[in-house]
Amino acid sequence: MITHPYDDIAAYALGTLDQAQAQAVLEHADGCPTCAVLMADAMVAMHGVLGTQPERPLSARHLLQRSLKPEILNIPSRTRPRFLHERLLPWSIAGAALAACIGLLFWSAQLRTHVLQVPIAALVHSHFTHHPLHGGVGDAKVIQAINGQWLYLVADGLRPRTSYTLSEVIGGHKRTVGTFSSDDAGDAAAFWQQPPAQIASVSIIPTQSHSRDDELRWP
Amino acid sequence: MGSSDSADIVRRLQSDDPVALEEAFALFGGRCNAIAYGVLHDDQAAADAVQDAFLSLWQHRHGLVVRGAGLGPWLFVVVRNAALTIFRKNSARSNRESRSGLLQPPDASPDPAQAVAGQDQAAELRRVMTRLPEEQKNVLELAYFGFLTLAQIAERTNTPLGTVKRRAQRALQQLHSLMSRHSP
Numbered sequence: 244m245i246t247h248p249y250d251d252i253a254a255y256a257l258g259t260l261d262q263a264q265a266q267a268v269l270e271h272a273d274g275c276p277t278c279a280v281l282m283a284d285a286m287v288a289m290h291g292v293l294g295t296q297p298e299r300p301l302s303a304r305h306l307l308q309r310s311l312k313p314e315i316l317n318i319p320s321r322t323r324p325r326f327l328h329e330r331l332l333p334w335s336i337a338g339a340a341l342a343a344c345i346g347l348l349f350w351s352a353q354l355r356t357h358v359l360q361v362p363i364a365a366l367v368h369s370h371f372t373h374h375p376l377h378g379g380v381g382d383a384k385v386i387q388a389i390n391g392q393w394l395y396l397v398a399d400g401l402r403p404r405t406s407y408t409l410s411e412v413i414g415g416h417k418r419t420v421g422t423f424s425s426d427d428a429g430d431a432a433a434f435w436q437q438p439p440a441q442i443a444s445v446s447i448i449p450t451q452s453h454s455r456d457d458e459l460r461w462p
Numbered sequence: 463m464g465s466s467d468s469a470d471i472v473r474r475l476q477s478d479d480p481v482a483l484e485e486a487f488a489l490f491g492g493r494c495n496a497i498a499y500g501v502l503h504d505d506q507a508a509a510d511a512v513q514d515a516f517l518s519l520w521q522h523r524h525g526l527v528v529r530g531a532g533l534g535p536w537l538f539v540v541v542r543n544a545a546l547t548i549f550r551k552n553s554a555r556s557n558r559e560s561r562s563g564l565l566q567p568p569d570a571s572p573d574p575a576q577a578v579a580g581q582d583q584a585a586e587l588r589r590v591m592t593r594l595p596e597e598q599k600n601v602l603e604l605a606y607f608g609f610l611t612l613a614q615i616a617e618r619t620n621t622p623l624g625t626v627k628r629r630a631q632r633a634l635q636q637l638h639s640l641m642s643r644h645s646p
Contacts, residue, residue: 250624250627250628250631251627252631253627253630253631253634253635254612254627254630254631255539255543256539256634257602257605257606257630257633257634258539258542258543258546258605258606258609259605259610259611259612259615259630260543260611260612261547261550261611261613262547262550265543265547269518269522269540270522272522272525272527273522273524273525274525275525276527279525279526279527280527282527283527283528283529283535283536284529285539285634286529286535286536286538286539287529287530287531287535287638288634288635288637288638288641289535289538289539289542289634290531290534290535290538290539291637291638291641292587292606292637292641293497293535293538293539293542296493296496296497296500296538297493297496298492298493298495298496299492299493299495299496299499299508300492300495301491301492301495301509301512
């Protein structure tokens with residue numbers, strides 16, 4: 244027998260549930276049309292209070308980045324069959340690539356707390372691929388837009404609290420993309436945007452090091 | 463922002479269209495931010511709450527039901543819950559409750575214009591609340607202005623949790639009815 248959280252619906256609308264209870268109510272409403280309707284009614288009731296708030300523009304940084312957390316694009320698996328059948332091919336490819344990307348982003352549990360804010364448009368409107376980096380100390384992957392317009396680096400097992408430089412080779416020329424720092428656990432994540440280009444190789448190395456033994460690289 | 467536009471956004475969200483999420487963000491982000499800021503009085507924390515709310519919108523898009531008022535009510539409630547979650551975590555961390563009392567507002571200095579808007583809203587709500595039965599008014603006071611959970615309200619008022627839940631439910635119904643009568 245299904246238990247409906249009728250009492251908790253008003254409590255949710257009032258903001259009086261703790262995080263776990265609130266999440267449970269939202270998830271129940273996902274699969275229960277009756278409770279979803281009750282929830283909608285309760286929300287409309289609170290709208291009388293909350294809806295009178297004037298706008299507060301998001302900060303300039305926020306507006307410029309127009310960023311949302313990358314998890315937003317992690318389409319749940321239950322939606323994928325419909326997604327793949329109903330959408331045009333480019334969207335299907337993009338969806339599969341997005342799912343792969345998000346999986347990569349979270350391949351290390353430690354990295355969960357270090358997820359950067361990625362401009363949503365960069366992920367939504369790009370096709371991308373990923374490269375594991377080899378060599379040196381630690382593990383790292385670079386996820387890049389197919390057209391080279393952005394790079395996302397995730398790494399663990401690096402030297403703790405160390406500045407690293409990420410370089411790329413484009414058209415036979417090596418250039419520095421940017422620097423980033425590992426945290427106390429040796430984890431790191433960083434994101435860069437640049438003009439479109441065909442990236443031939445990518446490497447990271449501690450900024451103070453010139454030894455190839457310290458370098459992680461692709462291919 | 464008409465409710466028909468909202469309905470279109472909801473329909474496209476439910477078709478897994480991420481562009482609809484960006485449109486919702488553009489249309490409701492500012493008001494969501496105001497609601498979150500009203501709880502947290504901190505721009506970065508408010509932005510985090512807004513992002514959490516839009517993440518929820520994406521995650522729950524398939525079960526989403528919105529009424530005539532459109533997507534706004536859903537987002538406004540969810541962002542306030544997200545802000546309250548952050549506030550409670552921060553409170554627990556800093557033990558702010560024991561130092562300054564639960565009904566004190568967050569100790570950061572709010573933006574003056576936002577503070578005035580928040581005061582107007584609070585004044586309107588308090589005016590309507592005077593027409594509620596005392597026990598419902600108390601629950602609303604502790605919930606809306608004190609940021610307490612139902613469990614905390616039950617403990618603080620020495621009232622069974624089920625009773626507090628029922629009072630909260632009735633208070634919300636009454637509030638809706640009274641606010642509807644007062645809206646132009």
